Amino acid sequence: MQATHAIPHSGIHEEHHEDAGFWRTYVFSTDHKVIGIQYGVTALCFLFFGFLLMLMMRWQIAHPNAPLPLFGPLLHSIVGDQMAAGVKNAAGSIIGYSITPTLYNSFGAMHGTIMVFLAIVPLAFAAFGNYVVPLMIGAPDMCFPRVNMASYQSYVVGGIIMLVSFFIPGGAAQAGWTSYSPLATSIASHGQTFWLIGMIFLITSSLLGAVNFIATIIQLRAPGMTWMRLPFFVWAQFVTAFLLLLAFPPLEAAGVMQLMDKVAHTSFFLPTGLAVGTLGHISGGGSPLLWQHLFWFLGHPEVYVLILPAIGIVAEVIANNTRKPIWGYKSLVYSALTIGFLSFIVWAHHMYLTGMGIRVATFFQTTTMIISIPSVIILTCLFLSLWGGSIRFNTPMLFVMAFLPMFGIGGLTGLPLGFNFSDLHLHDTYYVIAHFHYIVAPGTIFALFAGIYYWYPKMTGRMMNEFWGRVHFWLSLICMNLIFQPMFAQGMAGMIRRMSDGGANYTAAHNTATGLEVIGGLSDSLIRLHVFILWAAVCLGLAQIPFIINFFWSIKHGKPAGSDNPWNATTLEWQTPTPPPHGNFAKAPIVYRGPYEYSVPGHATDFTPQNEPDKA
Amino acid sequence: MSESQAKSQTHAQPHDEHFSHHVRRYLYVFYALLFGTLITVGASFIPFGSRGANIAVALFIAGGKAFLVAGYFMHLISERKMIYGVLGFTAFFFAGLMALTLWSFADFPPHTITH
Amino acid sequence: MEIPYTTEVRKDTGLYNAKVGIWLFLASEVMLFGALFSSYILLRVGAVEWPYGWLNIPLGTANTLVLITSSITTVMAWASLKMGNFGRFKMYHAITLCCALTFLGIKSYEYHDKFIHYQVDLKDGRIVDGHMEENNKDEIVILGRYAKNMHDVLDLHERKDLAKPAPIKIERSDIAYMENYGPWHNTYTAIYFTLTGLHALHVIGGAIVIFYLWAFGGKMWKSDPERFTNRVEISGLFWHFVDLVWIFLFPVLYLL
Numbered sequence: 001m002q003a004t005h006a007i008p009h010s011g012i013h014e015e016h017h018e019d020a021g022f023w024r025t026y027v028f029s030t031d032h033k034v035i036g037i038q039y040g041v042t043a044l045c046f047l048f049f050g051f052l053l054m055l056m057m058r059w060q061i062a063h064p065n066a067p068l069p070l071f072g073p074l075l076h077s078i079v080g081d082q083m084a085a086g087v088k089n090a091a092g093s094i095i096g097y098s099i100t101p102t103l104y105n106s107f108g109a110m111h112g113t114i115m116v117f118l119a120i121v122p123l124a125f126a127a128f129g130n131y132v133v134p135l136m137i138g139a140p141d142m143c144f145p146r147v148n149m150a151s152y153q154s155y156v157v158g159g160i161i162m163l164v165s166f167f168i169p170g171g172a173a174q175a176g177w178t179s180y181s182p183l184a185t186s187i188a189s190h191g192q193t194f195w196l197i198g199m200i201f202l203i204t205s206s207l208l209g210a211v212n213f214i215a216t217i218i219q220l221r222a223p224g225m226t227w228m229r230l231p232f233f234v235w236a237q238f239v240t241a242f243l244l245l246l247a248f249p250p251l252e253a254a255g256v257m258q259l260m261d262k263v264a265h266t267s268f269f270l271p272t273g274l275a276v277g278t279l280g281h282i283s284g285g286g287s288p289l290l291w292q293h294l295f296w297f298l299g300h301p302e303v304y305v306l307i308l309p310a311i312g313i314v315a316e317v318i319a320n321n322t323r324k325p326i327w328g329y330k331s332l333v334y335s336a337l338t339i340g341f342l343s344f345i346v347w348a349h350h351m352y353l354t355g356m357g358i359r360v361a362t363f364f365q366t367t368t369m370i371i372s373i374p375s376v377i378i379l380t381c382l383f384l385s386l387w388g389g390s391i392r393f394n395t396p397m398l399f400v401m402a403f404l405p406m407f408g409i410g411g412l413t414g415l416p417l418g419f420n421f422s423d424l425h426l427h428d429t430y431y432v433i434a435h436f437h438y439i440v441a442p443g444t445i446f447a448l449f450a451g452i453y454y455w456y457p458k459m460t461g462r463m464m465n466e467f468w469g470r471v472h473f474w475l476s477l478i479c480m481n482l483i484f485q486p487m488f489a490q491g492m493a494g495m496i497r498r499m500s501d502g503g504a505n506y507t508a509a510h511n512t513a514t515g516l517e518v519i520g521g522l523s524d525s526l527i528r529l530h531v532f533i534l535w536a537a538v539c540l541g542l543a544q545i546p547f548i549i550n551f552f553w554s555i556k557h558g559k560p561a562g563s564d565n566p567w568n569a570t571t572l573e574w575q576t577p578t579p580p581p582h583g584n585f586a587k588a589p590i591v592y593r594g595p596y597e598y599s600v601p602g603h604a605t606d607f608t609p610q611n612e613p614d615k616a
Numbered sequence: 617m618s619e620s621q622a623k624s625q626t627h628a629q630p631h632d633e634h635f636s637h638h639v640r641r642y643l644y645v646f647y648a649l650l651f652g653t654l655i656t657v658g659a660s661f662i663p664f665g666s667r668g669a670n671i672a673v674a675l676f677i678a679g680g681k682a683f684l685v686a687g688y689f690m691h692l693i694s695e696r697k698m699i700y701g702v703l704g705f706t707a708f709f710f711a712g713l714m715a716l717t718l719w720s721f722a723d724f725p726p727h728t729i730t731h
Numbered sequence: 732m733e734i735p736y737t738t739e740v741r742k743d744t745g746l747y748n749a750k751v752g753i754w755l756f757l758a759s760e761v762m763l764f765g766a767l768f769s770s771y772i773l774l775r776v777g778a779v780e781w782p783y784g785w786l787n788i789p790l791g792t793a794n795t796l797v798l799i800t801s802s803i804t805t806v807m808a809w810a811s812l813k814m815g816n817f818g819r820f821k822m823y824h825a826i827t828l829c830c831a832l833t834f835l836g837i838k839s840y841e842y843h844d845k846f847i848h849y850q851v852d853l854k855d856g857r858i859v860d861g862h863m864e865e866n867n868k869d870e871i872v873i874l875g876r877y878a879k880n881m882h883d884v885l886d887l888h889e890r891k892d893l894a895k896p897a898p899i900k901i902e903r904s905d906i907a908y909m910e911n912y913g914p915w916h917n918t919y920t921a922i923y924f925t926l927t928g929l930h931a932l933h934v935i936g937g938a939i940v941i942f943y944l945w946a947f948g949g950k951m952w953k954s955d956p957e958r959f960t961n962r963v964e965i966s967g968l969f970w971h972f973v974d975l976v977w978i979f980l981f982p983v984l985y986l987l
Contacts, residue, residue, distance in 0.1 A: 140732035143748045208757050218698065218744060219736050247708050249759050250766035257770065257925060266914045266921035268770070281908075285918040290773055293717045294766055343710045348720060357723030360716070370837045583732045635814050639807070653795050657788065660986035667987075674982040683976045689806045690971045696745045699754050701741040706758040710765040717769055721777065 030145035031582055035152050036131030037459065044124035047445075048160060050114040051544075053107045055537055060099040061502035062534040067096020074223075079103060083171055104500035105174040110162070112177030113195065117202050118159050120444060121342065124309035125244070126155070126209055127453050129237045129458070133213065135573035135580060136231050136613070138222025138589045143215040150379035151208035158201030165194035176498065178299070180271030181291045183260045188278040196259040203252045205420060206244045211243035220573070222611075224591030227611070228333070232326060232573045235333050236312030239340040240305050247301035247344065255295035259400040261286075291355055296347040304343045306440055308336065310447035311378060313398040317450050318382060321397040321571045323606050324387025325596035328381035335374035335381075342371040352420040361420045368418040375411055381406065388419025390599070390606075397468030399450035402477050403443060410438030413488065428498075434484045442480040449476075452551070453510050457566045461578045462558030468546040482536035486529045493526055502530045568607050571595055575609050647687045652681040738957045740941045753965045757972050760933075764976050767926050771983065782919045784887030785912070787841060791985040794837050801830035802974045805941075805967045812960040817952055820963070822943040827970070831938040838931055845912040845920065849873060850884060851901060852908045859899055860884050863911075870902045923984055930976055937970045944945065 014043055029035060056075075059068055067087045068075060076084040076097040083103035086094040099107070130148065134141055142148045165172040167274040170189020173179065184192050217238050221230070257268040265282060269291040272284030286436065321325045326332065348356065348364040383404055415434040416422040426432060449472070456464050495503050507522045572591070589611040597608040658676045664670050687693040692703075734750050735741075742750070775781050804826040811819035844862075851859040851873060861875010862924070876894040878884045910916055914924040946961055951959040 006636075048901035107643060135718050140734055142735065144752060145734075149753075207756070210753045210759075211752050213750055214755055218751055219735070219741050219746070219748050241704075245755060245759050246706060246762050249763035250769075253763050253879060256929065257767075257921075259912060260925055264914045264921075264924075266925075267918060268774070268921055268925075281910075283915060283917045285774070285778055286921075287773060287777060289721070289723075290717075290770055293720070294770070297766075327949070344714065345712050348716070351720075355724055355728055357725055360720045360723045363716070363719075499664055522707075568741075585732050587732055588900075618742060635810060639810055642806050643805055643808070646799065649799045649802075650796065653792060653799065656982055657792055657986065660982070671987050675979075678979050678982050680976050685971055685975050685978065689802055689974075690968055696813055698744050698746060698751070702754060702758050703761075706761050710762060713762075713766065714769040714772065717773060718776070721773060 006268070030141075030149045032130045032134050032142045032145065033459075033580060034129050035148050036129070036171075038152055039122050039155070041118050042159070043127055046114050047119040048122070049163075050111050050119055051541060053111040053114070056099060057107050057111065058106060058530070058534045058537050059499060060104050060424060061549075062476075062530040064501035064504050065098045065117070067098055069525060070095075075099070075103075076165065078167065085386055099500075102174065104173065105176075105498070106166070108498055109176050109179070109195075110166070111174045112565050113128055113162065113533075115440075116306070117199070118162065120157075120306050120440065120448075121206070121302075122155060122243075123448055123554070124444060125206075125213075125237065125240055125305060126151070127212060127512060128309060128313065128448070128455075129209075129240075131457065132573055133234055133237055134216060134220070135576060135584055136234050136571050136589060137217060137220060137225055138572050138585065139216060140218035140583045140585065142212045143219055144212050147208050150210055151205045151212065154201050154205035154208065158198045158205060158487055159467040160280035161194055161198035161201065163328075165191045165198070168194065173361045178295060179258065179291075180190060180295075181258060181286075181288050182274055182279075183508065184258065185270060186276045186279050190262075190474060192207040193259065193262050197261065198254050199255050200252060200259075203248045203255070205439045210241040210245040210248075213237055214245065217241075220587045222585075222591055225610075226591075228330075229591055231312075232315040232332055233309075233312035235336055235380035236308045236315075237418060239336050240308045243301040243305050243308075243340055243343060247298045250294045251298035254291055258291065281566070289351075289370055290353055292354065295350070296350045297344075299350060300347040301340075301343045303436070306444050308339070310403070310444040311336075311382075313447045313451040313454075314403050315385075316571065317396045317454055317598045318385050318389075318402045319598065320567050321392045321394065322386060322596045323392075324385070324389050325594075325598060326381065326389070327384040328377075329594075331377055332381050334379045339376040339378075340373060342374075344369060346371055349418055349420070349423070353607060354421045365418065365420050371395065372411070372415065372418070379408060379411070388556065391403065394453075395464070395466060396450040398470065398473045399446045400475070403446045403450070406438060406442035406446065406480070410435060410440075410443050413438065417598040426491060428496055430487040430495045433497050434487035436492060437484050437487075441484065442477065446476070449473075449547070454567070455569075455573075456554070456558075457561035457578070458556050458573060458576075459579055460558070461561050462554050462556075463561055463566065464554045464558055465550050470551070472543060472547040477542060479536050479540035479543055483540060486533060490522075490526050490529060493522060495522055495526060496561035503527060568605070570607050570609050572610055575611055641688060645684045648684055649681055652677055652684075656681075738955070747961060749961055749965045750968075753968050757968065760972060764926075764929075767922070767929070768979070768983070771922045771926065773781060774922060778883050778918060780882065782885045782887075782917070784890070786923070786985045787844070787920070788985055790837055790841055791981055793983045794834050797830045797834050797837070798974045798977050801827045801834075802971055804830070805970045809960065809963050809967050812952075812956070815956075817949070820948075821945060824941055828938060828942055828945065831934055831941075834934060835931060835938075838927065842924075845924075848912040849875075849909055850912070850916070852904055852959045853901070853905050854974055855905070858884060859901060861896055863901070864898060870900055871906075873899045873901060875899060926980060926984065930973070930980060931975070933973050937966070937973050939967045941970065950975075 015454055026034065029038075056068060056071065060065075065085075065087065068084075072084070074095075076086070083100050083106075084097040085100050087096050087098050088097045121563060122497060131143070156190065162172075168190055170187075170191060172191040172193035173184070174187055174189070174191060175184035179192065179195065214358065217230075217234060255498055257266070260266040261268050261270060267283045267286040269288050270279070270282050270286045272285060274284065276284065313324050315332065343445065346367045348360065349368045352361060352364075386401075413431070417432060417435060453464050453469055456462070491497075499505075503522050504527060507527060564576065564578045567574070572589060573580075590613075591610050593608060593610055595610060597603075597610075599606045600608055632693065656674060659673050660670065664673055692699070734748070738747060740747050777812040808823035808827065811817075811823060813892040847863050849859075849861065849863050851871075853859065856883070859875055860874050860878050861873040863871060864874045864931075865872035873889055874896050877899070912920055914921045920983055944959075948959055948963075951962075971987045
């Protein structure tokens, strides 16, 4: 039966519930599809908010201490004089409000935290994973539906705590998303405390989600769905879930210890002899490096959490739009497993400048180099998948095709950071910012856009507008590159990250001291690039407007999908009604073949769904 | 619901008649754990040479007790490969975290002070 | 379509869903406590001097025996259900819950003991170490002893030369600095409170789940006994893990 509204309602089995009311259906639902959409919408809101923070930061960098246009007075009314300083004209009257360095630091810390933990991971892993994975494996729901709901609610609570921290006196956390002690502990506001408590809720949400995903993929595969018949997206989510399960707890332990440092005045991460007025009497004896180790033990697997679901989406969209199987399915699977395993033993390449000895540094450098191999194998398989394909250049395909070179740039620029001798020069510079943003922004986010355009017809029964999708794509691609490409140059010239004035003071002071124009400081042209980047960022923001309008408008007015399987795809999620009802399948589908049987010679159509039986 | 009787045939757990044999095993493990606790405390008062030796003895006894609890009370000794796999990876990563962190503290350039 | 394998096992894995779920969760808990143990090792190896003998060994031993007892009653409770005996299940888990309460009671006493134990640095350089007996406006009374130096306070290893605790009256005006043995006192108390505190939170959590199954299990036992037995098994696995952590915590914090 063809349902026409986006939210699934009880269709296939009526056994145990009457029509649940509004609250049970849309708010306190245990249906994985509803939870997936909840995660998706919430995460997109956080993505938008993190983007706004970035725009304000880029303004401050490009025009240090100039009044913030549009949002200045609003900001001042929220955070007050301490954080949004009044800017006076020559006559002494206030003409606007600017971002103080303290506020800039809190924006920086929260931009990172929100983008990583509240936007990308919930969108890539929880939203797409929740909606698609049970459908792809032929399951009626996730293994533990109520735990699933608890996981989403924990995420919302954590997110609210993070947002609330902006409004407390002293402001939000200010020590970077990495929250290094002793800085994080010694700043005299409770923003860090809120951050830590928020993180505990977010980590709990991720752990519950990870347990659910792994158990579901192990236990609820439909008959005939062997491991090697799983769509690559499911493998990617499986590895991602393991990374979250085993890497997050040490950060939770560290978070508890830093919370003890902040609230109970312990000295887990505070060394002896530290004299900072805001700290008061501390016992000392702690180790700042311990925080870094525990943080990056999660921090490194976390970046693979950010990329693996995206790679999964890319594989699905490529197979579907080239009308041929993915090249090297086995290589992709083994590479993903290898990446997952190795990602646990590379973390200290984020800590080359902490005074580690040669042997330890060499160990981490070696494992870091080794982990680049499966990453290259994955990218190569995806590129090779295009060869000889009958390519359909629709919007999802455009996004994933752009993903490939963008992820290539991001990944390759990581190599000088992985070697400790070159990292000496590049650590904590804008080069690092460019490197990871290339992977996450025109990398992961493009794959997520592709996923939205691709699975939209399954969720709503309508297609998103193709023309505006292309506009969104081309403008985003151009603007992303205009924003991040110059940062490589800035970083290699020595521009350090997290400077609230973009390096202006550093340059000016050095140049005054030496009396020279350029040598030693940062050249004017590099500093002027900040203005260029600001405009590119504004254009990127404007480029999202067609997407946002398209997303909402198409729910009611988009072109009808025409069938349950408008893309003529082989995977199981397309073999259900649209949208899939509660329980997904009337009875368990039986899987007869692998996930990418496109253009099989002799077959009547150019695709064979996984649950289509062999003839006779 | 009504299928639960049929379902119990496919359950991997031992059937009722064998249970008294299992109960006896649980009791022996309990006695062993009590004994293990007492010798842990006793051994901590015996000097084994160095502090390191005492630590090794205590952790060895603790490891033995942990093996008994995990193996028999948690039925790990007769568990499935899938569970062994998950726990194996966990043990590896835990060991990696501990060993690599400690190594990085121990290996630092000469003439530098770490704390 | 119902979710399969909630009670019957899946053929290729030999497991039912909740068992996979709880072992995955316990794996994450191993990493959590593992990180804290790693931190303990690091902080201790890096410390100039580490306290010894600050915790009450008889109480710690008692707590260990209490948890071991609760472990066997937990597995016996599940075994009783497998043998169809709901009454036995109720009896065994009642003992489990009593053990849990006893453990928490002893732990609370130990925590309280630390919070009333003070180290008082006097202006003339002497140190008084002991429990606060009286806390008046102008003076305090510590039931303790004068310590010769910090080493005297930290290392109570086989100390036969220690003076017996006696009431010592100290004028507040003589006190340079005074602090109790809370988590802020040094990294040993910090890791002690954090490790045992987190462990105690897990004891409380486990006890709440077991209480819920014990008090309200009758209904599910009647309608779906096998599913209920599995739930008891799962909660038991969590409880055994809590016992496992204590098996390592006890020697590490109390004895070594």
